[in-house]
Amino acid sequence: MFIYGAYGGPEIIKGLVRDIRPVWALEEIGAPYEQIWLNTSEGEQRTDAYRTINPFGKVPAMVDGDVTLFESGAICSYIANKYGQFAPSIGSKEYFEVQQWAWAASDTVMPPLFDTFIWTNFRGDHPASEAVLETTREAVTARLDVMEKVLGDREFLVGNEITIADIMMGSVLRNGLNPNAYEAYPNIQRYGHTLWDRPAFKRAYEVNLAGPATP
Amino acid sequence: MFIYGAYGGPEIIKGLVRDIRPVWALEEIGAPYEQIWLNTSEGEQRTDAYRTINPFGKVPAMVDGDVTLFESGAICSYIANKYGQFAPSIGSKEYFEVQQWAWAASDTVMPPLFDTFIWTNFRGDHPASEAVLETTREAVTARLDVMEKVLGDREFLVGNEITIADIMMGSVLRNGLNPNAYEAYPNIQRYGHTLWDRPAFKRAYEVNLAGPATP
Numbered sequence: 001m002f003i004y005g006a007y008g009g010p011e012i013i014k015g016l017v018r019d020i021r022p023v024w025a026l027e028e029i030g031a032p033y034e035q036i037w038l039n040t041s042e043g044e045q046r047t048d049a050y051r052t053i054n055p056f057g058k059v060p061a062m063v064d065g066d067v068t069l070f071e072s073g074a075i076c077s078y079i080a081n082k083y084g085q086f087a088p089s090i091g092s093k094e095y096f097e098v099q100q101w102a103w104a105a106s107d108t109v110m111p112p113l114f115d116t117f118i119w120t121n122f123r124g125d126h127p128a129s130e131a132v133l134e135t136t137r138e139a140v141t142a143r144l145d146v147m148e149k150v151l152g153d154r155e156f157l158v159g160n161e162i163t164i165a166d167i168m169m170g171s172v173l174r175n176g177l178n179p180n181a182y183e184a185y186p187n188i189q190r191y192g193h194t195l196w197d198r199p200a201f202k203r204a205y206e207v208n209l210a211g212p213a214t215p
Numbered sequence: 216m217f218i219y220g221a222y223g224g225p226e227i228i229k230g231l232v233r234d235i236r237p238v239w240a241l242e243e244i245g246a247p248y249e250q251i252w253l254n255t256s257e258g259e260q261r262t263d264a265y266r267t268i269n270p271f272g273k274v275p276a277m278v279d280g281d282v283t284l285f286e287s288g289a290i291c292s293y294i295a296n297k298y299g300q301f302a303p304s305i306g307s308k309e310y311f312e313v314q315q316w317a318w319a320a321s322d323t324v325m326p327p328l329f330d331t332f333i334w335t336n337f338r339g340d341h342p343a344s345e346a347v348l349e350t351t352r353e354a355v356t357a358r359l360d361v362m363e364k365v366l367g368d369r370e371f372l373v374g375n376e377i378t379i380a381d382i383m384m385g386s387v388l389r390n391g392l393n394p395n396a397y398e399a400y401p402n403i404q405r406y407g408h409t410l411w412d413r414p415a416f417k418r419a420y421e422v423n424l425a426g427p428a429t430p
Contacts, residue, residue: 055361056319056323058323069315071315071318074315081306090305093281096296097284100286100289102289103287103289104271104285107286107288127346128346131342135338
């Protein structure tokens with residue numbers, strides 16, 4: 001299985017790019033994979049060749065035999081199904097609960113966290129940034145208030161083992177990462193750190209940071 | 216099966232709210248369902264009772280026997296699987312291609328279309344709106360340029376029949392709907408109108424607009 005990942009981007013996004021999600025999933029399973037690295041500072045993700053893999057010119061993408069996929073949520077679902085672990089059996093009630101939380105991570109929790117991250121770190125000098133950040137932070141608070149209650153003392157979002165719902169949510173929550181981001185949210189802080197302390201995440205993070213120099 | 220939908224919102228969002236997605240899917244299949252309506256002008260989507268169904272206080276949500284789900288992507292996947300039609304068989308290569316396009320609709324194509332819609336129609340007087348719209352419109356163009364090429368003369372995103380990928384993408388593309396939105400994109404225009412002309416979409420749209428007065 002080949003996973004397309006990005007390197008060469010700004011320092012601040014290292015370890016935050018979505019190609020970490022399938023790699024984290026594969027590391028949890030202990031499944032073999034090979035990473036193909038695209039140098040974003042040279043626009044390698046926007047070549048015609050790569051656009052035959054992912055027409056949007058984004059990472060991650062995956063090639064496994066005759067299956068080519070993009071979108072991290074779809075790739076993580078494929079990986080979980082291929083190895084028959086790490087997610088409830090396909091089609092079960094719990095399977096759809098995992099899907100629901102994977103979608104919620106990406107569709108509902110991520111947008112305001114991502115926008116806040118982008119407008120803080122890449123558009124800080126933009127004349128609109130202060131006004132935009134007021135609206136995005138309000139949305140972040142609304143989403144995190146819900147997640148704090150939902151998590152309670154749960155270790156994982158569905159059942160008693162890590163699933164792709166946690167991979168997606170754990171990756172999304174890193175977009176809000178700064179020393180004080182989750183100070184007011186002890187459950188989110190605990191949940192996040194439990195995930196990020198896992199050896200599989202640490203390995204994926206190391207791979208993500210090292211890029212083509214991966215040991 | 217019960218689908219939670221919203222009514223009582225501003226005129227301009229009628230027919231655009233995400234509860235139209237599962238209803239459209241159910242109408243395509245001809246499956247029975249009952250809609251439970253929440254009056255958003257009275258905040259009925261934010262009551263403690265509804266938050267036990269969807270903690271984020273958003274629509275749609277679904278209750279089917281002992282299965283409760285939120286997030287339109289997960290609900291549509293559940294519906295397709297329950298009725299064993301309208302999507303490739305679960306776990307197949309095509310199944311994941313459909314998932315990929317459903318995610319792409321929601322994760323990649325929707326954000327700039329949605330932001331443009333919101334900042335145009337609800338934050339037009341906001342001091343930041345012009346500057347924000349410059350960045351969102353740029354992203355919209357990038358996404359639509361890709362979709363125009365991907366669609367070519369395809370009728371559907373995967374295979375020769377409508378799938379939940381088209382439900383998700385067809386619904387997302389409506390967020391950009393204004394008389395000139397797709398003038399420069401003949402393939403998107405054709406694809407969209409083919410979907411929106413389907414009797415099942417028309418029925419879902421009618422239901423969505425009528426709210427609790429549904430005939």
